[in-house]
Amino acid sequence: xxxxxxxxxxxxxxxxxxxxxxxxxxxxxxxxxxxxxxxxxxxxxxxxxxxxxxxxxxxxxxxxxxxxxxxxxxxxxxxxxxxxxxxxxxxxxxxxxxxxxxxxxx
Amino acid sequence: xxxxxxxxxxxxxxxxxxxxxxxxxxxxxxxxxxxxxxxxxxxxxxxxxxxxxxxxxxxxxxxxxxxxxxxxxxxxxxxxxxxxxxxxxxxxxxxxxxxxxxxxxxxxxxxxxxxxxxxxxxxxx
Numbered sequence: 001x002x003x004x005x006x007x008x009x010x011x012x013x014x015x016x017x018x019x020x021x022x023x024x025x026x027x028x029x030x031x032x033x034x035x036x037x038x039x040x041x042x043x044x045x046x047x048x049x050x051x052x053x054x055x056x057x058x059x060x061x062x063x064x065x066x067x068x069x070x071x072x073x074x075x076x077x078x079x080x081x082x083x084x085x086x087x088x089x090x091x092x093x094x095x096x097x098x099x100x101x102x103x104x105x106x
Numbered sequence: 107x108x109x110x111x112x113x114x115x116x117x118x119x120x121x122x123x124x125x126x127x128x129x130x131x132x133x134x135x136x137x138x139x140x141x142x143x144x145x146x147x148x149x150x151x152x153x154x155x156x157x158x159x160x161x162x163x164x165x166x167x168x169x170x171x172x173x174x175x176x177x178x179x180x181x182x183x184x185x186x187x188x189x190x191x192x193x194x195x196x197x198x199x200x201x202x203x204x205x206x207x208x209x210x211x212x213x214x215x216x217x218x219x220x221x222x223x224x225x226x227x228x229x230x231x
Contacts, residue, residue, distance in 0.1 A: 055219065
């Protein structure tokens, strides 16, 4: 089983600032990585797939990078609706999720 | 637009079977895609349970495989989850979702592009 580890657990950011979230895989997942956003009381929403491709309708302020075992999700200028929990998911060897990073207002 | 909706009992007794159905509207399951189930215990992260194709081909999370059955009913445009011998550890919000991608070399390489709203299932006597 591939274990996905996200850091930090919680990220406190001012609106308008940049947020950088990390996701590490216990073994290489190539570029088979997706990112999701989950707002309170809602289902997750796909943001990024293939490590760096934005899903349909996702604003350009969201970008993904990385390959192998190290991945990053960057939100260039945080808007109020971006304060949420973010999960990474690998799909190279079965399907597994990270434990999430909560982005909160500073 | 495509929509998914979970339905089923919100309370299940320990040792019994949890049964949920996901109805799909706006798209015919028979046209393609894998469909699946994911769960989220209260305050915790996400766990993939398993996935199915309209032909009935299934993939299950190895950690749950012994207790899980996923089936599809194309005539009703829905798919279902059965999880047997439940305990309190199975208390969670259960989501159904559509997957993009598919099997590669015997493994399922997919991510989830559309989700249902989720349904809370509590395991308690």
